[in-house]
Amino acid sequence: MTTEHFDAVDVIRAKRDGLALSGPQIDWVVDAYTRGVVTDYQMSALAMAIYLNGMSRTEVARWTGAMIASGERLDFSGLSRPTADKHSTGGVGDKITLPLAPLVATFGVAVPQLSGRGLGHTGGTLDKLEAIPGWRAALSNDETLAQLEDVGAVICAAGSGLAPADRKLYALRDVTATVESVPLIASSIMSKKIAEGTGALVLDVKVGSGAFMKSLPQARELARTMVDLGTDAGVRTVALLTDMSVPLGLTAGNALEVTESVEVLAGGGPTDVVELTVALAVEMLAGAGRPAGEDEVRAALADGRAMDTWRRMIAAQGGDPDAKLAVAKETETVVAGEDGVLTRLDAYAVGVAAWRLGAGRARKEDPVQAAAGVQLHAKPGDRITAGQPLMTLHTDTPERFERARQSLDGAWEVAPDGTSEATAAATPGKLILDRVA
Known part of the structure; x- marks a missing residue:
């Protein structure tokens, strides 16, 4: 029988009492949890103590390192191109x-x-x-490397060997009301990204009603923590804080969003999606x-080069880039009740509506509908008429x-033309709110 170096109760008590955990304590508790020696109920207690009392930069860095050490690390050093x-x-x-x-x-x-x-x-x-149709998410490490060398881009599922401690802890945080902890969010994201082995990383930290981080100070704290973790690990890391009070683009849902992405790759698409891309x-470059x-980047969208790479990337993973996408069997239109200017459209409400229509899942094992979702016909600042x-x-x-x-009740507001609210809405707000490096 293995003799353990620490006792879970002592580690929980230390963090409960607001003390900093030592490096060896952190290494042990993450490893012991991965091995099953520390139980789910003990890790739940520790996660809540971290949620309530926080962690120092040193603790978060050590915690992230321990999660990386729980699994394998990918190595892209053999590629002929740099990674981002x-x-x-x-x-x-x-x-x-x-896109x-x-x-x-x-x-x-x-x-x-x-x-x-x-x-x-x-x-x-x-x-x-x-x-x-045909596209597959699961690739072996060898397939991933070959596609990166040949096509230059791969979008796939993370293998089960990458930061398994995070996989276990993430599922636990989801059911113990500890998701919104900055140290736990930052270490969860960064353990996977650092283990992935990329040379450069750009973080898009969302702010607003449709995001985890509802306020700018919260988002800045998360961005700063993640940028520091990446930098300390030797990954060139920068974060953009971007607005998520309004949905991005004009679609929320799976096939609907693919169609919109292809429009962007064809040199069109909604202005906000193009700007952020x-x-x-x-x-990243x-x-x-x-x-x-x-201007150079926009040119690659306008002249078809990015579309060519998209088609090769989809085909390399078994997908048919020319296939017709699923179309929903049923649709229902929501119309405006009055004339005026749309001044607010709540991202969270639209996201919940898409989820309830079948585009998302409540539990990890739930199926999703490819065709379900919400298509927007107006965004804040647009003039609308009753019945539109x-x-x-x-x-x-x-x-x-x-x-x-029901989820859309109260999700939008309309102001009469000429009012201060209508004038303010017609002046587009900033999509990129800040940069943290």
């Missing part, structure tokens, strides 16, 4: 990874985008791409040592419409 990755903290209509990965790869940078599935009101990149691409200006369609709800199961409509 992007991580978003999650939002509504956030399909940016889809961004092939766009950056077009400039000779390899993009190993290990992505996840949606949970609750935020969509998952893998769910979106699985709306493309370009800004993140510029940051700079981090990878292949700097390009905004505001949004179209899509689902294969019409009994879901009622609950989706």
Whole structure:
């Protein structure tokens, strides 16, 4: 029988009492939890103590390192191109990874985008791409490396060997009301990204009603913590704080968002999606040592180069880039009740509506509908008239419409033309709120 170096109760008590955990305590508790020596109920108590009392920069760095050490590390040093990755903290209509990965790869940078599935009101990149017939998320490490060398971009599921301690702890945080802890969010994201082995990382930290971080100070704290963790680990890391009070683009849902992403790759698409895709691409290219200006990046969308890379990336993972995507069996239109200017459209409410229509899941094992979601016909600042369609709800199961409509109660506001509210809404707010490096 193995003799353990520490006792879980002592570690929990120390953090409960507001003390800093020592490096060896952290290494042991993460390893012991991964091995099953520390139980779920003990780790729940420790997670709550961390949530309530926080962690120092030294503690967070050691905790992140221990989570990385719980599994394998990928090595991209054999590639002929530098690597850069992007991580978003999650939002509504956030399909940016889809056009961004092939766009950056077009400039000779390899993009190993290990992505996840949606949970609750935020969509998952893998769910979106699985709306493309034949496309597969699960690749071996060898397949990932070969595709990065050949195509330059891969979007796939993280292997089970990458930071297994995080996989276990994430599921526990979800059911113990400890998700919103900055040290736990930062170490969860960064343990996977550092273990992934990318040379440069750009973080898209969402702020607003549709994001985890509702306020700018909260988002800045998370961004600063993650940038410090990346920098300390030798990864060139920068964060953009971006607005998530309004959905990104005009769609929330899987096939709907793929269609919108292809529009961006074809040189069109909604202005906000293009703006954020370009800004993140510029940051990734700079981090990878292949700097390009905004005009150069936009040109790669306009002239079809990024689209060519997208088609190769989808085909390499078994998908048919020309396949028709699923269309919902049922739709319902939500119309405006009055004339005026749309002054508010709540991202969280739209995300919940898409989720209730079948685009997301309540539990990790739930299936999702490829065609379900919300299509927007107006955004804040647009002039609307009574009876005009505001949004179209899509689902294969019409009994879901009622609950989706309920989530949209009070989700938007309209002000009469000429009022100060209408004038303010017509002046677009900033999409990129801050940069942390």
